[in-house]
Amino acid sequence: MKDHIRQLVHSALQQLVADGILPADLQPTIQVENARDKAHGDFASNIAMVLAKSAGIKPRDLAEKIQAALPADTQVSKVEIAGPGFLNFYQNHAALAQRLDAALDDSKLGVPAADPLQTIVVDLSSPNLAKEMHVGHLRSTIIGDAVARVLEFLGHKVIRQNHVGDWGTQFGMLLAYLEENPAAQQQGLSDLEEFYRQAKERFDESEDFANRARELVVQLQAGEETCLRLWRNFNEISLSHCQEVYDRLGVKLDMNDVRGESAYNEALPGIIATLQKKGLLTEDQGAQCIFMEQFKNSENAPLPLIVQKADGGYLYATTDLAAVNYRHTELKADRVLYFVDQRQALHFQMTFAAARLAGFADDNMQLEHMGFGTMNGADGRPFRTRDGGTVKLIDLLDEAEQRAYTLVKEKNPDLDETELKHIARTVGIGAVKYADLSKHRASDYSFNFDLMLSFEGNTAPYMLYAYTRVASIFRRLEQSMDDSLPGSIQLQEPAEQDLAAALARFSEVLGNLADKGTPHSLCTYLYELAGLFSSFYEQCPILAAEQEETRNSRLRLAALAGRTLRRGLDLLGIKTLERM
Numbered sequence: 186m187k188d189h190i191r192q193l194v195h196s197a198l199q200q201l202v203a204d205g206i207l208p209a210d211l212q213p214t215i216q217v218e219n220a221r222d223k224a225h226g227d228f229a230s231n232i233a234m235v236l237a238k239s240a241g242i243k244p245r246d247l248a249e250k251i252q253a254a255l256p257a258d259t260q261v262s263k264v265e266i267a268g269p270g271f272l273n274f275y276q277n278h279a280a281l282a283q284r285l286d287a288a289l290d291d292s293k294l295g296v297p298a299a300d301p302l303q304t305i306v307v308d309l310s311s312p313n314l315a316k317e318m319h320v321g322h323l324r325s326t327i328i329g330d331a332v333a334r335v336l337e338f339l340g341h342k343v344i345r346q347n348h349v350g351d352w353g354t355q356f357g358m359l360l361a362y363l364e365e366n367p368a369a370q371q372q373g374l375s376d377l378e379e380f381y382r383q384a385k386e387r388f389d390e391s392e393d394f395a396n397r398a399r400e401l402v403v404q405l406q407a408g409e410e411t412c413l414r415l416w417r418n419f420n421e422i423s424l425s426h427c428q429e430v431y432d433r434l435g436v437k438l439d440m441n442d443v444r445g446e447s448a449y450n451e452a453l454p455g456i457i458a459t460l461q462k463k464g465l466l467t468e469d470q471g472a473q474c475i476f477m478e479q480f481k482n483s484e485n486a487p488l489p490l491i492v493q494k495a496d497g498g499y500l501y502a503t504t505d506l507a508a509v510n511y512r513h514t515e516l517k518a519d520r521v522l523y524f525v526d527q528r529q530a531l532h533f534q535m536t537f538a539a540a541r542l543a544g545f546a547d548d549n550m551q552l553e554h555m556g557f558g559t560m561n562g563a564d565g566r567p568f569r570t571r572d573g574g575t576v577k578l579i580d581l582l583d584e585a586e587q588r589a590y591t592l593v594k595e596k597n598p599d600l601d602e603t604e605l606k607h608i609a610r611t612v613g614i615g616a617v618k619y620a621d622l623s624k625h626r627a628s629d630y631s632f633n634f635d636l637m638l639s640f641e642g643n644t645a646p647y648m649l650y651a652y653t654r655v656a657s658i659f660r661r662l663e664q665s666m667d668d669s670l671p672g673s674i675q676l677q678e679p680a681e682q683d684l685a686a687a688l689a690r691f692s693e694v695l696g697n698l699a700d701k702g703t704p705h706s707l708c709t710y711l712y713e714l715a716g717l718f719s720s721f722y723e724q725c726p727i728l729a730a731e732q733e734e735t736r737n738s739r740l741r742l743a744a745l746a747g748r749t750l751r752r753g754l755d756l757l758g759i760k761t762l763e764r765m
């Protein structure tokens with residue numbers, strides 16, 4: 186609707202330009218906001234105040250001229266001028282109701298496909314395979330998954346890329362440890378964390394071991410058979426641990442999405458050669474570096490992007506340059522979104538800039554680092570186990586389910602065990618995901634079981650419960666919210682109008698999320714929607730409505746609210762329950 190009003194204002198402005206009232210060279214951004222106070226319309230624009238000065242007309246006078254030039258439109262019932270020159274738009278409720286009726290008949294709930302449709306690479310999860318997956322990769326995995334789902338829903342071609350760390354010096358250390366302890370191959374890898382810790386301990390205590398580890402990296406990189414076989418086997422096991430986490434989380438990722446650092450290994454000499462040819466490389470203490478004007482350290486000294494070490498080894502940045510090139514030439518991406526810790530912001534700024542200079546990406550390919558903050562414990566400090574170790578994801582998920590189990594059992598002691606377990610799983614996993622998704626990704630976030638499992642506030646249990654309330658209305662009627670329902674929507678009561686206006690915003694919310702990569706905006710929206718549904722449900726009797734028309738209309742509104750909640754949660758990667 187806001188876009189629609191923007192277009193109306195745009196044509197009015199063009200009309201005023203044609204009439205010689207406004208200068209021809211104006212290119213204003215037309216702002217349209219949801220009105221705070223519904224008594225003064227549903228949407229407001231301050232465009233007259235923005236343009237008054239350059240047009241040499243008083244804001245209120247200009248507002249009047251814009252109002253007069255607005256094309257007639259069925260979606261808007263009236264336009265008023267308020268205060269210093271605001272234009273207030275009133276939504277036409279009959280037109281709104283019609284739109285919602287159409288949305289009920291549409292499997293996409295009236296959300297149109299994006300325009301233009303793009304090929305979008307989503308770089309997400311990307312743990313380092315030498316270790317077990319940590320909480321740090323949780324955020325990348327679930328935020329990236331939610332954004333990918335929304336992009337797909339909008340019709341884009343989404344290519345998920347799990348850029349796992351499966352190459353580099355740590356693997357030499359692990360191979361050396363396997364060589365020393367052949368038995369560890371079977372037993373040790375069941376606990377990668379412990380395996381890594383022991384290997385690291387040997388590496389730090391023994392010079393010989395460390396040297397052997399370095400030799401083995403060289404052999405691995407040269408493609409020595411035994412090394413390669415052990416390395417492959419190791420990665421397979423590590424990846425299967427990751428897959429277990431993805432499945433538990435209900436994240437759409439599988440082995441086909443994995444394209445790890447090692448996949449770019451053979452491309453790296455070519456990357457260096459191209460950089461060389463373009464004159465972008467400078468040697469600094471034996472290392473090959475790219476220096477770019479805009480990147481300086483705090484002392485204003487030039488900052489290098491190192492792409493090859495003095496010993497010939499390649500780095501994280503080199504691989505990322507190769508990945509940009511691959512995503513451009515092979516995947517033909519229009520847009521690449523990187524869901525990676527905010528602390529890597531500089532790495533991505535430099536890599537993207539270098540990739541453009543080298544021609545690995547052209548101007549038509551957008552590269553966006555969708556950074557996120559650190560996950561802290563409830564105490565606000567980086568998340569750790571009691572003894573200071575890193576927390577394994579799988580343990581965290583176990584605990585979430587366990588706590589949800591206790592909670593649900595307390596509330597519902599009569600549930601049978603199978604259903605209880607199912608609900609606990611859905612609530613527990615949903616809580617972990619929703620708590621993360623509902624915060625702005627850029628801010629740090631405190632992991633707190635008590636808050637995320639609360640039935641009050643913007644939490645998964647609250648949202649899941651809100652959905653079951655809608656589902657129960659239909660269950661009582663022995664119907665489903667997915668049935669085709671008789672009648673049509675009529676918006677009489679304010680609570681109906683508010684709910685309807687929110688339902689009509691679904692598409693705008695998704696479009697915004699797709700642009701900015703911010704799932705919290707969808708959480709906020711669904712939370713508001715659930716609240717508006719509650720008010721509607723309290724104020725507008727459905728089954729007890731006197732007239733059949735009213736009852737039909739309200740049932741249709743309830744069905745659309747239910748479907749929108751379910752679809753919204755599904756796009757966030759959260760499973761719903763029919764009862765809890």
Ligand code: ARG
Pocket residue numbers: 308311312313348349350505508523525
């Ligand atoms: N493996 C890296 C890490 O754990 C994240 C990789 C992100 N993706 C990328 N293309 N660099 O820090």
